[in-house]
Amino acid sequence: MAHQSLITIEHHIMMQEREHPEATGVFTGLLMDIALAGKIISREVNKAGLVEILGSTGSVNVQGEEVQKLDEFANSTLIDSLDHTGRVCIMSSEEDSNAIEIPPQYPCGGYTAAFDPLDGSSNIDANVPVGTIFSIHRKISKGPRGDEDDLLQVGRRQVAAGYIIYGSSTMMVYTTGNGVHGFTLDPSVGEFLLSHPNIRTPRRGRTYSANESNYHHWSEGIRRYVDRLKETDKPSGRPYNARYIGSLVADFHRNLLTGGVFLYPADVKDPKKPTGKLRLLYEAAPLAFVAEHAGGYASDGYQPILDLEPMSLHQRVPLFIGSLDDVKEIEQYIAEHDKRS
Ligand code: AHG
Numbered sequence: 001m002a003h004q005s006l007i008t009i010e011h012h013i014m015m016q017e018r019e020h021p022e023a024t025g026v027f028t029g030l031l032m033d034i035a036l037a038g039k040i041i042s043r044e045v046n047k048a049g050l051v052e053i054l055g056s057t058g059s060v061n062v063q064g065e066e067v068q069k070l071d072e073f074a075n076s077t078l079i080d081s082l083d084h085t086g087r088v089c090i091m092s093s094e095e096d097s098n099a100i101e102i103p104p105q106y107p108c109g110g111y112t113a114a115f116d117p118l119d120g121s122s123n124i125d126a127n128v129p130v131g132t133i134f135s136i137h138r139k140i141s142k143g144p145r146g147d148e149d150d151l152l153q154v155g156r157r158q159v160a161a162g163y164i165i166y167g168s169s170t171m172m173v174y175t176t177g178n179g180v181h182g183f184t185l186d187p188s189v190g191e192f193l194l195s196h197p198n199i200r201t202p203r204r205g206r207t208y209s210a211n212e213s214n215y216h217h218w219s220e221g222i223r224r225y226v227d228r229l230k231e232t233d234k235p236s237g238r239p240y241n242a243r244y245i246g247s248l249v250a251d252f253h254r255n256l257l258t259g260g261v262f263l264y265p266a267d268v269k270d271p272k273k274p275t276g277k278l279r280l281l282y283e284a285a286p287l288a289f290v291a292e293h294a295g296g297y298a299s300d301g302y303q304p305i306l307d308l309e310p311m312s313l314h315q316r317v318p319l320f321i322g323s324l325d326d327v328k329e330i331e332q333y334i335a336e337h338d339k340r341s
């Protein structure tokens, strides 16, 4: 068995930083702050059944969704690990309707952080994998403190993005645009150790992930595409496998490693949800950044997710993400069968 040297995420990020001559230690520090928050959230997620942290808080967030206690814990852990370090100038979270400013007693830094503190939270009580998704941009506003313009930047300008998945093991996957790298947490020493260097996603997969209870709300192109995946006349004979966990991070991570495509289309029949469910800033754009840097692709059905100009913090977009050829094929079905609304 080839001896895998022990590379911690700290060491790896510092090595990555040397590739960016203009980067300072601030960038490394920011990614380490997120890793720290991930370790703390992992500890709570992994003992959730034992302490009074399961279940819902009884309150509803800006998305109109019931806030789980672990959502709130993850959110405050991320904010508390980022707001005083002088590395960040403003933040955005799925759980906060407005941008999160840096308290006046703390200095502002040159980066922003947007995050989904706990993705898949409706699954927590059923012990299904959940995750944290994060997206980092450079500050572009002129003032001393950050503002919304720093957050509403096109996804392709991200300087880093990734996620932490709390599953059978806790893994942190990130990219700074120089390959996608996965680290597995060894909880006995509290270190994320390199376990998946240079993740590349297969050009085409054999898995599709979609909530098919929405089938009759999809456009004709999407319905035809998913029907096609099930036909058994293919040379390979077997249709695609359906795998849907209901946690975006878990579905995305499996498809990233083994190939496949995740679909959350727009709902053409529900004027309240014309653009789908997933949020651009802290779900679609960071995962699209990871997908593209692993050789995959992410689209809203018409164009790359990474080219979409965000108009608001909680803007929703249709999301097709994963293996390059599979996502491109979805765009073809849409071009062929859907009239552009
Ligand atoms: P969150 O828990 O952060 O609100 O995200 C839930 C999202 C995503 O994780 C998952 O892919 C999707 O909701 C599942 O939606 P459906 O239950 O409508 O399939």
Ligand code: MN
Pocket (backbone or CB within 6 Å): 116, 118, 119, 120, 248, 283
């Ligand atoms: Mn989410």
Ligand code: MN
Pocket (backbone or CB within 6 Å): 071, 094, 116, 117, 118, 119, 120, 121
């Ligand atoms: Mn969430």
